Amino acid sequence: MQIFRLPLLERYVFRRALMLLLLVLGALVATMWMTQVLRELDVVTAKGQAIWMFVFMTLLALPALIQVIAPIAYLIAATVTLNNLNADSELPVMAAAGASSRVVARPIIVLGAVILVAVTLLYHVVAPASLGALREIVAHVRADLLATLVKDGGFRTVDNGLTLHIRAKAPDGSFKNIFVSDDRIPSDSTQYIAKTGVLVESGGNAYLIMKDGELVRDNRMKGETSVVEFDTYGFDLSQFKAGEVNATRKPRELTTRELLNPAPDNPYREEFPTRWKAELHDRITAPLYTIAFAFIALLFCGRARTNRQDRGYATALAVVSGFTLRGLGFGVLAAATNDATLIPLLYAVPIGGIVVSALALKRGYRWRTPVGIARFLDTLARLGHKLMKLSPLALFQRKSTGHA
Incomplete structure (x- = not known):
């Protein structure tokens, strides 16, 4: 080369x-x-x-x-x-x-x-x-918003008004201590609280199967709150599953x-x-x-x-x-x-x-x-030299020299 x-x-x-x-x-x-x-x-x-x-x-x-x-x-x-x-x-x-x-x-x-x-x-x-x-x-x-849902720890907003929290994920893939807050409908607020759960995918659909929990529904129009206990409840997550990426x-x-x-x-x-x-x-x-x-x-x-x-x-x-x-x-x-x-x-x-x-x-x-720039720089240099003479350090040095 x-x-x-x-x-x-x-x-x-x-x-x-x-x-x-x-x-x-x-x-x-x-x-x-x-x-x-x-x-x-x-x-x-x-x-x-x-x-x-x-x-x-x-x-x-x-x-x-x-x-x-x-x-x-x-x-x-x-x-x-x-x-x-x-x-x-x-x-x-x-x-x-x-x-x-x-x-x-x-x-x-x-x-x-x-x-x-x-x-x-x-x-x-x-x-x-x-x-x-x-x-x-x-x-x-x-x-791939579905990948967000299966992560443990923290509160994750996966849609406008929908928040999910999973405290821990077990080695077998199941979840512990699940909390879902669904406020997508302005007139109703629904919370799901479950001790355990698992993610199930079947036929192209995905469901969060929650077990041993409670469903708390708050009707804001009527001012009523109802609590329903359940052994098993399936929450549809298909709408958040990744589709074809273009x-x-x-x-x-x-x-x-x-x-x-x-x-x-x-x-x-x-x-x-x-x-x-x-x-x-x-x-x-x-x-x-x-x-x-x-x-x-x-x-x-x-x-x-x-x-x-x-x-x-x-x-x-x-x-x-x-x-x-x-x-x-x-x-x-x-x-x-x-x-x-x-x-x-x-x-x-x-x-x-x-x-x-x-x-x-x-x-x-x-x-x-150029001559103009050179003169301007010389002026700045002279001004800087005068300012240095007036600095406290310069005054101190002159006094020290005078005493000597």
Whole structure:
């Protein structure tokens, strides 16, 4: 592979950028996982599923997060790596030793190409397949309300006005200390209290057979309460049993092959044809931002700079330019899902970023802090220096020095 044919200095730059990329990508994915994927926790806990189901669901959602975050993580890693090489005087030493600019540019571009291939695979195959599997699991979990009823411990609301509590579940599958509150009819309130019970399924129907209990019915219209003891009572649970799950997958949950050859019974193809097209073209154009980010990082931070040549400004400008370009791409995608005439802009934004940054890099543009910004920063620095002199610690040090 071309990666392993890189000369020593280029392998060094590639290794530093790769290590930082993995660190940034891991941090960003963990943050997005905590803020976005945990929304599925209520689906799992409310329906009585095990914790391993939640873990599996979060893993299925990771590829969709990585495909968006990986290019951004690459931009940050490439920019910070080049800035650190300048800060450690490694880029100036390489330039002074006669090393070509390719020593820095080629490993950054090679790493970008690796990310491009990985992101392309995620967009076209891995992420859609994972999201499709996740959608089917969520649909089954939400549909299987009967699984909620057979769990012991806690009060579970399985329908509007219907609450069930099972204190314990015996090893043989039977239940102990059952309480059912049925307030679905506004005029009547019924409670079932039984010592034991068992779940019976027969002929496609499900019944909670309660034994040795009482039925308490409160007629709110008449203000009367009646109590009936029973030896055996069957409560019909068939209406809560999971039926056939129709997990129709959206365009982003279909692989590219399935998008090109859609199933005839998929309603999204006919109902949202523009969204269908926009999804397909986004998968082609989204990985191109990685190459644009490579040229942006090299444009602003790829040349040797001293500490007096505005390295901080160049680094900030590289990150802001990359984020602005990607944000513009997201905005175009949102608009193109409703207007098919805007789909060509999905190509224009990343390709335009690549062309502009590559031409600027080739012509050797150097970016310096504008005079106005430089003066503003100098003013802030002088103000900060004066405030430090007025701090209690500075006053204490001056008094200590005077006594000495």
